[in-house]
Amino acid sequence: MRDISYLSLGLxxxxxxxxxxxxxxxxxxxxxxxxxxxxxxxxQLLAVGYVIAYVFVIENGWILAGVVSLMAxxxxxxxxxxxxxxxxIWKLIATAIFVSVSVTLGLLLTFGAIEWSGKFVIPIGGxxxxxxxxxxxxxxxxxxSDVRRNGLQIESNLALGARPREAIxxxxxxxxIADSIPTIDSMKTLGLIYLPGMMAGLIxxxxxxxxxxxxxMVVIFMIVFEFGLSSMILAFLAHRxxxxxxxxxxxx
Amino acid sequence: MIPLFELKNVSCRKKSPAxxxxxxxxxxxxxxxxxxxxxxxGPSGAGKSTLLRFLxxxxxxxxxxxxxxxxxxxxxxxxxxRQRVGMLFQLPALPEKxxxxxxxxxxxxKGENPADSVLAxxxxxxxxxxxxxxxxxxxxxxxxxxxxxxxxxxANKPEVLLLDEPTSSLDAxxxxxxxxxxKRLVKEDGLKAVWVTHHADQADRLGKNRIRxxxxxxx
Ligand SMILES: Nc1ncnc2c1ncn2[C@@H]1O[C@H](COP(=O)(O)OP(=O)(O)O)[C@@H](O)[C@H]1O
Ligand SMILES: [Mg+2]
Numbered sequence: 071m072r073d074i075s076y077l078s079l080g081l082x083x084x085x086x087x088x089x090x091x092x093x094x095x096x097x098x099x100x101x102x103x104x105x106x107x108x109x110x111x112x113x114q115l116l117a118v119g120y121v122i123a124y125v126f127v128i129e130n131g132w133i134l135a136g137v138v139s140l141m142a143x144x145x146x147x148x149x150x151x152x153x154x155x156x157x158x159i160w161k162l163i164a165t166a167i168f169v170s171v172s173v174t175l176g177l178l179l180t181f182g183a184i185e186w187s188g189k190f191v192i193p194i195g196g197x198x199x200x201x202x203x204x205x206x207x208x209x210x211x212x213x214x215s216d217v218r219r220n221g222l223q224i225e226s227n228l229a230l231g232a233r234p235r236e237a238i239x240x241x242x243x244x245x246x247i248a249d250s251i252p253t254i255d256s257m258k259t260l261g262l263i264y265l266p267g268m269m270a271g272l273i274x275x276x277x278x279x280x281x282x283x284x285x286x287m288v289v290i291f292m293i294v295f296e297f298g299l300s301s302m303i304l305a306f307l308a309h310r311x312x313x314x315x316x317x318x319x320x321x322x
Numbered sequence: 323m324i325p326l327f328e329l330k331n332v333s334c335r336k337k338s339p340a341x342x343x344x345x346x347x348x349x350x351x352x353x354x355x356x357x358x359x360x361x362x363x364g365p366s367g368a369g370k371s372t373l374l375r376f377l378x379x380x381x382x383x384x385x386x387x388x389x390x391x392x393x394x395x396x397x398x399x400x401x402x403x404r405q406r407v408g409m410l411f412q413l414p415a416l417p418e419k420x421x422x423x424x425x426x427x428x429x430x431x432k433g434e435n436p437a438d439s440v441l442a443x444x445x446x447x448x449x450x451x452x453x454x455x456x457x458x459x460x461x462x463x464x465x466x467x468x469x470x471x472x473x474x475x476x477a478n479k480p481e482v483l484l485l486d487e488p489t490s491s492l493d494a495x496x497x498x499x500x501x502x503x504x505k506r507l508v509k510e511d512g513l514k515a516v517w518v519t520h521h522a523d524q525a526d527r528l529g530k531n532r533i534r535x536x537x538x539x540x541x
Contacts, residue, residue, distance in 0.1 A: 229475075230428040316379060317401065318382070319380075
């Protein structure tokens with residue numbers, strides 16, 4: 071397979087600089103975060119590049135479970151960092167990520183779609199963790215901003231004797247629907263606009279396109295299922311973190 | 323006679339990033355007897371809204387005890403208390419649903435499902451045209467929305483109604499209509515009301531049974 075020179079790599083990194091300049095010019099306040107995130111991402115990728123050869127040959131189930139749990143733990147910390155003002159919200163995020171990832175992985179193994187070995191469990195587990203993390207961040211960001219803006223509406227509901235779950239039901243629904251748009255849209259355009267990363271990778275790596283397509287379908291189905299499962303967990307439990315035990319709305 | 327509400331040595335401090343910690347109530351005590359409309363006055367920021375929020379437990383004071391019919395309100399299941407002690411806020415905040423669905427919110431929580439004819443009667447009761455029942459509540463005028471909010475609380479058949487400057491966002495004519503509606507409900511249906519206002523003339527129209535909040539105390 072053809073290598074990429076460090077010069078070409080460096081030049082493509084400049085593309086990020088263009089966005090950073092744009093952000094600074096428009097005062098979006100994203101420049102610093104973008105710069106450090108991209109740097110961090112690059113370093114992480116390089117590090118992973120060096121260890122992945124060892125990770126992919128892991129066959130020990132406990133070690134594999136440990137690696138996936140570690141990824142899920144990191145994802146929880148990143149997603150929870152976005153909603154620091156809600157005490158204990160990491161518990162909700164951790165539940166959504168751990169449960170949805172392990173149930174989905176378990177089903178894929180049961181169906182025989184993947185094998186319990188490093189070269190399947192690590193990349194697939196990674197995708198699942200990433201999807202669950204994005205989903206938690208998007209859902210909670212939307213829900214918390216809706217809750218902040220609609221405090222009066224929520225309290226009007228509470229004042230009628232609604233339990234917390236009932237008082238925010240409408241907002242939870244809206245957040246779920248908004249949250250599902252990217253997932254559904256990406257399915258609609260699948261193969262037309264967007265060639266999914268894994269499939270592209272397999273084809274570039276020399277695997278028959280049809281086999282690549284089959285893997286990709288498994289990935290899409292599992293991601294939609296996992297999306298649904300993690301959303302359901304978030305939607306069912308979110309109210310516990312936004313209200314105290316006397317059904318009073320907390321500041322968030 | 324056991325008062326409707328009683329506050330004993332209630333203290334409450336609130337923190338805000340802007341002004342630091344402020345003492346809203348300082349060992350304040352109050353008896354609210356249950357006849358007619360009880361009027362609460364006081365300058366802006368005195369703690370009038372906070373008082374009402376204590377009475378149906380949207381918040382709790384840090385110290386002191388509050389009684390409803392002689393029973394500490396912390397011992398009454400909070401959803402039950404709120405169904406008995408309804409609240410009308412300063413501004414309507416209705417979800418984007420039909421007037422019907424808004425009115426049904428409270429009854430549905432109790433497993434009741436009143437017919438449209440009952441809802442229409444309720445709407446007439448607050449001077450709202452029953453023809454609006456299928457309209458999106460969030461897109462009515464503010465005055466109509468405030469009436470829907472009132473009907474929504476009344477659909478719950480509360481024993482006490484807390485009103486937090488309910489007419490301050492309305493024009494004088496609509497405000498008078500709401501006043502008349504509440505006065506009629508108090509007189510005809512035996513509803514009890516605690517009404518917060520900072521308009522002296524409105525207070526005069528509502529009755530003599532009144533209190534002021536000043537510097538964290540009731541005077
Ligand atoms: N959520 C809050 N956080 C901090 N301070 C608050 C909050 N709500 C009200 N306060 C403060 O508490 C005091 C009483 O407020 P409030 O009961 O709304 O007064 P009123 O209804 O009489 O105008 C005010 O000084 C206000 O600034
Ligand atoms: Mg107020």
